[in-house]
Amino acid sequence: MYHTWMRYFTPRPVHHRLGLVCLGVGLQHGQLPTVGPRTLDHHVAVVISAGSGWYRGADGRRTSVTAPALIWLTPGVLHHYGPDPAAGWDESFVDFTGPATATYTELGYIEPDRPVVPLSDAAGVRAAVSRITRAARRENPLLEVETGAAVHELLVALRRARADTNADGDPVLTALARDAFQPLSVAAHAARHGMTPAELRTVVRRGAGCSPKDYLLGIRLGHAKELLATTDLPVAAVSRRVGYEDPAYFSRLFTRRVGLAPIRFREQQGRNVPGGWSNRVPDPEHPPTIAGTWT
Numbered sequence: 001m002y003h004t005w006m007r008y009f010t011p012r013p014v015h016h017r018l019g020l021v022c023l024g025v026g027l028q029h030g031q032l033p034t035v036g037p038r039t040l041d042h043h044v045a046v047v048i049s050a051g052s053g054w055y056r057g058a059d060g061r062r063t064s065v066t067a068p069a070l071i072w073l074t075p076g077v078l079h080h081y082g083p084d085p086a087a088g089w090d091e092s093f094v095d096f097t098g099p100a101t102a103t104y105t106e107l108g109y110i111e112p113d114r115p116v117v118p119l120s121d122a123a124g125v126r127a128a129v130s131r132i133t134r135a136a137r138r139e140n141p142l143l144e145v146e147t148g149a150a151v152h153e154l155l156v157a158l159r160r161a162r163a164d165t166n167a168d169g170d171p172v173l174t175a176l177a178r179d180a181f182q183p184l185s186v187a188a189h190a191a192r193h194g195m196t197p198a199e200l201r202t203v204v205r206r207g208a209g210c211s212p213k214d215y216l217l218g219i220r221l222g223h224a225k226e227l228l229a230t231t232d233l234p235v236a237a238v239s240r241r242v243g244y245e246d247p248a249y250f251s252r253l254f255t256r257r258v259g260l261a262p263i264r265f266r267e268q269q270g271r272n273v274p275g276g277w278s279n280r281v282p283d284p285e286h287p288p289t290i291a292g293t294w295t
Helices: 101-104 122-133 143-161 171-176 185-191 198-209 213-231 235-241 247-258 260-271
Strands: 002-008 021-030 035-038 043-058 063-066 069-073 078-083 091-098 116-118
Touching: 002 235, 021 122, 021 143, 035 063, 063 069, 063 116, 069 078, 091 122, 091 143, 101 235, 143 185, 171 185, 171 198, 171 213, 171 247, 185 213, 198 213, 213 235, 213 247, 235 260, 247 260
Parallel strands: none
Antiparallel strands: 002 021, 021 091, 035 078, 043 063, 043 069, 043 078, 043 091, 069 116
C-alpha cells in the first residue's frame, strides 16, 4: 500500500524570467512503484526522509539509497529508481526549471554528476517543501511566485543538509573568513592549512562554489562597504583594514567589482552612526523595536 499527493503547475513566461519556477510538488510514502526508466526536460529534487531503495542511472550502475538522502534528476539524463518493495520509503519531490538552474549547478548546489547525495538531516529540506505545499492551493493568486521563491530556499536547504557539509560551515572556510583581512596570498593561506593551492581551491570550490580568491574578495569588499558607509576613515585606511596595502589597487578593484568608486559608494550609502554599527545580530523571530535596545 502507498499514499500519493501531488500538484502540478504551469507558470507563464513572465514567471520564468524570475529565474526559477516550480512545476510540481508531491508527497508520497509506502510501497511506491518504481519510476522509469525515463528522461525529463527539467530538474527534480527527490528527497527520501525514511526508508531505503535504489537508483540506476544511464550507466546502468545501481546505487543504494538510504534515508535521509537526495536523488537529483537532471534534464536529459536517463534514470530509474524505487524503494525497497517490502518496506517502501517516505518521499517528497519538487519539479523545477529556469535559467537560474545553470548558475546553481555552477555553484555546486545542483550536482548532475552525483545523482544520489546522502543528507545529514532532512528537517530543513522538509520545511522548504512544506512551504511549497502550503502555497500549492489552486486559488492562491501568488502561487507561481511563492512556489518559485521556495525553490530557491529548497536549494539552499539541500546544500546545507548534505552529509559532507559541516552544519557550522567547513573549518577551512571559517578560517579563511577569519583571516580574510590579512595581506596573505592564496598560497600563504593554503600553507597555513597544510595544503597546496590546488587542494585549497578544491575545498573552497566544493564548499562555496568559487575560487579562494573570489571567496576572500567577497568578504573583503563587504567589510570595505561597511567601513565606507559607517565611518569617516580615508579610503587608504579602509584599504589597509581589509587587507590591501596599495590604496590605488584597492580602489580599482572596488570600482570594477562594485560598479562605483569607493568615494562614490560612500556618497550614496554613507550613514553617520555614532559609535558604529552594532555587532550583535538581531533575532529574526524577535526583531528590535523603537521601544527595545540591542546594542
